[in-house]
Amino acid sequence: MKSLGNPFSSKTDLRHGADCGCKSCASGEFRADDASPQSSEAMLERAVESAIVRSVFGHSDIGRRSFMGMVGGATAAAALASVFPMDKAKAAILDNLGTPEKTDLNIGFVPITCATPIIMAQPLGFYERYGLNAQVIKTAGWAVARDKSLAGEYDASHMLTPMPLAMTLGAGSTATPYIMPAVENINGQAIVLSNEHKDKRDPKQWKGFTFGVPFEYSMHNFLLRYYVAEFGLDPDVDIQIRVVPPPEMVANLRAGNLDGYLSPDPFNQRAVWEGIGFIHILTKEIWEGHPCCAFAAPLSFAEQLPNTYGALLKSIIDATQYASNPDNRKEISEAIAPTNYLNQPVPVIEQVLTGTYADGLGEVKQVPDRIDFDPFPWHSMGVWILTQMKRWGYIEGDIDYKAVAEQVYLAADARKIMTDLGYDAPTETYKSHVIMGKTFDPETPEDYVSSFAIGKG
């Protein structure tokens, strides 16, 4: 997991994640010497070590770093183990979770690769590992996922990261307290254009194009709008953006109803596979590490069934960790491709997950982090999404960006649960993000909104 630093290293800064975009991290000072733990057990151990080490140093990371720098990590670890029963602490935390109150769970998912950890946790036995008998139920679309989740048919559900924010603000549904304790995937989307437009790689030539996005309150919509606006096109005037369910996208592209779309995989790769379109850019080129889909549940689920919720979150985080390891991606592709899950050809899924893919223009690209998996729900990501909702007129008036983000992206609660479960999470919940070369500072969201030439806000 990208958010777990080695506590015995003087070069990691435990207050920031390894991909933190803040000034001190961007300088590269703290990034070296930090191999991420590769198994869930190793992660748990790292988390416990981290918690203990930090408490030893009174949560002063500067003090810890200078100490590690002086004596060296291995010495410090040995010294600490001699006075503190580290093994017992780890074992205690591993056993800490009570028996789940309810083991038969229904978890909704929309059949796209973003849901990989939620889906694969079933065939690969992650739910089982934590004593749960979870069924993953395929859902026809986002609005239905929302309604079935509200209706209690799903105990937890795969959602888009902007959905719980929109739901909270009463945009498109009534307000029900939801928690989003984990982001599912980062990156993993692309802009696909019809083969007719192979010579129109400059977005300035896209005037009059019709694009598809899977849902209004989606990163797809906001990233597409951001991208074309950076090239001087007003997404509400110069192009048309339609909400099109992902399976229809490929068919519409073939029929010429759409010139392109920004959609989740496998439908980007599927267009290439069918010889209809090509991948113009991956969304990671717009915003490296952007969040996309999320794991969400009603607050009541976590309150009423805390052990079940804990076990479920543990399965999901464990699966997410497993999915983030490139070595496992082929196995995962085969596990999630059958009819019961994504119902897609294995080679298409494999190209998405391994990042070795045909781009539709005659080249084989190697982009291992084309899609990646990291669960921490950064508040700053929520603030960014809100700035875009404001920018494009989805919400109006004064918004307390941070308050809304903190209410919905329960990073603090998530961190508490993760720590209870023996995992660690970044201590910060805000960081700056760089999107198409422009830095977003979550401290000044209103200035950010008004800094764009194109927009309604």
Place this chain on the structure above:
Amino acid sequence: MATLSLNQRAAILSLVLLFAGLLVWEAAIPAQKAAGELTEYERLTGGGAPKAGVPPPSQVFQKAWNELSNPFYDAGPNDKGIGIQIGYSIYRVLSGYALAALVAIPLGFLIGMSTVAYKALNPFIQVLRPISPLAWMPLALFIIQDSERSAIFVIFICSIWPMLINTAFGVAGVRKDWVNVAKTHELGALRTAFMVILPAAAPTIVTGMRISIGIAWLVIVAAEMLVGGTGIGYYVWNEWNNLDLTSVIFSILMIGVVGMALDAMFGILQRLVAYSE
């Protein structure tokens, strides 16, 4: 040749048309050529694999054979045999339909027998009737909070109108002299309703029921595509998700066959209640 009856000749013509159609269809689909040595790019763009496209009928038959030889397999919540899927759809249709019949037939009777009730309820019927059943879906999902019951409600709401209107029409159209004869025999209102009006109106009522079941079967497929989960509509959606047109065509045929069977059931019922004056 003169020995062939009209029906026999029609059947032969049907078969000839079917085979000619299938032959043209089969011939119109270019065979996907087997690939030789593939470059990595060709392999990644599915050089060796079939592209999504309209399949030849032989492929559809193959698919149908595979599916129908094991129609009741259950490989988890999202992968069930065609028999189970159709079973779910029929269950939903019949539940919603039965509820609609329970409401529509008595209410239609009332409307047909009372001009006041007819005039009072007519505006509501006229506004509600043209609403597409699927337009109710979001509201149903939101209020009922259960996708299964919402689907049944949608069937209910689409089945009710033809039955209601036909019942009212049939009851109102019962010949006055028959009712008068009942009156001279001093039959009570209830006995008149059951012994005179119901048998006289039965053919019209059953016609309404037959129209309703047809609409209900049309609607359930669309509703299941929208909501997902189980049913033949979900099956189509799931195969469409994978751009698997072979399965889509196969399921379209299955939808047609089941729809025909449902209609035929009411056709038999219609013949049973018909009378000649």
